Amino acid sequence: MKACGVIAEYNPFHNGHAYQLTQAREKAHADVMVVVMSGNYVQRGEPAIVDKWQRARMALTNGADLVIELPFAISSQPADRFAAGALQILDALNCQTLAFGVEKSEFDYKTLLNEIAPKLKRPQFTVNYTKTYATQWNDFLEEKLGQRIEKPNQLLALSYAYANAQLDRPLELLPITRIGVAHDDLNSTASYASATAIRQLLLAGEMESVARFVPYDLSLFSDKLLSWQDLWPYLHYALNVSWPQELTPIYQMSEGLEYRFWQQNQKSTDFDQFLQLVKSKRYTYARLRRLALYTVLQVTAADITAASTVDQPIRVLGFNSVGQAYLRELRKNNAAHLITKVTADLGKPSGSLGLQVRVDRLIEQLTGVEQNFRQHIIMIK
């Protein structure tokens, strides 16, 4: 079976995602669409609006055949690590093509991604307190490519091209032009809206406005909807009961950020205020949100190292009959460690899914919905 892979967050899944899956299946001549999807925490450093099970269901009922969880240690990382981790999983799953969304744009993506990007050598920037890493990176790309690449999806596409070039057997890159509206806009008549716009509607309680942007029943939003507002009391608490120096083991807590976090927390009454107070020229909001996420989840550098070095199982969240057939084929021919449930052994503190289980426990506390041990895989007819 010919497999086409997609890297996604589906936060939440919408008509644009369904369109992308249809296009990809056709253009890649794929027998099976394999999606690697962020678990309960997404790349911009926040909890997904609904849990991974609801989001996997949205995808499986609208074009995906097999949904795999992108583990926390990858999904909560900057674009380059996010892309590299996700591509390694798609590679292990024998995907031949990677389909991904790009803006309708001025770029010649084919040339850029397949010829230029793999040959670019990522520079090591010296510490610069007046520019974010992202800005320095964009400056570098402008110098090399003659044009700035600033939209998140453009950067992500470049990151995919890079990561892909590192694989022994790179996948075929298949950029799919997005349709509908720009990533963050909300057009009042179209049936397409960005995930960001849809999240805003959902969190504002305007559930009925969302119906025309999504291809599934709104009952999939019946669990508690999550945002940083739900995590803030716990972050605030965690910083309140800590000494600043106790924050240093937190992953990415460097360059005095522990003092900044600790001090500004005491002046903050909500997460937005906190984020604005800790913001500086040196760090993007995404970097700081991810750091806040590591803090509220008490994720240390040692946790990330452990979750990255042990032989990580590849976790299936759900499939339909096509996905199931492909899984069977993979299990016959492939060495990938595929699992469909979290055993007590995998999920214990020293187990290879220990971190995953631990970070999901906060989601369980907030929603009351079991995320791992007693949760059944999703099977769609």
Added chain:
Amino acid sequence: MKACGVIAEYNPFHNGHAYQLTQAREKAHADVMVVVMSGNYVQRGEPAIVDKWQRARMALTNGADLVIELPFAISSQPADRFAAGALQILDALNCQTLAFGVEKSEFDYKTLLNEIAPKLKRPQFTVNYTKTYATQWNDFLEEKLGQRIEKPNQLLALSYAYANAQLDRPLELLPITRIGVAHDDLNSTASYASATAIRQLLLAGEMESVARFVPYDLSLFSDKLLSWQDLWPYLHYALNVSWPQELTPIYQMSEGLEYRFWQQNQKSTDFDQFLQLVKSKRYTYARLRRLALYTVLQVTAADITAASTVDQPIRVLGFNSVGQAYLRELRKNNAAHLITKVTADLGKPSGSLGLQVRVDRLIEQLTGVEQNFRQHIIMIK
């Protein structure tokens, strides 16, 4: 001026406390009544129902002349350490008498406290997994005294007698027989009820029922009323995002209790359930509640050591004109480090009130009421 000291929690202050202060002043021929009162966390391992400022005000308007804060590192300890720490403060404040409540009882308190108790040698018990420390201690007392001493206030009185005997210049002990009802009972016609019974009424929202048991305006209960129910989400979270071994630095977290706490947390949906699940023959509920309190406040053994060894300032919460005159006298003749406000220096992480400020931050988060830096001392005309 002749000072009589009282060690109290006033959680909350009630008519029985007012009676005790009147009796003590008269019997001790005291010019000034000095109260050392637990701050925002009390000895049974929970937050006080209202903050230390409201409780100091209750006392100062009803018989106390000077209210001093008993620091967290003392107030959250078992009876023997609680008594020893509080007595050292009263001693430093030149109190000549210690007045304390005792049950109307069969004991000859005068002989017991002044002659027998100071001579008892506290035994070191070997670890016994079938009896709590308290039970072993009671067995020992029964052997020495010929009678069991089991009520909390009887044990506390004995602890006072012990601790007092350790002082270079012991205070005169003045037991005051409690009036009204037994410690935990609620008599429907009397004007006396125990603090426990009053807390239950308050937390059940039966504010008006409380009026006849307290000698002050009920508006002193206008802040959020606190109980373990308010702390539970944070304890649950803190255990959810931890590995068991990360709990070992917590003060008193020994003998595998970190695993017990960590595992039972995952089965618990409220604090009562959690406490019942972690209970064993070896530990009293009070010990486990205190351990849960150290955990939610992330108080380590090192924190307690630091707060116990540095030269602790004695913190005034409030006074009336008599108390103020006494403070003036103390400042002239006495070396005690008396403070009436928490400076930035005292309250910083390495400052001698750093721990106090840190544990109070959770109270500030829950109530929205400043507890330290910008809080003014209470002055009653």
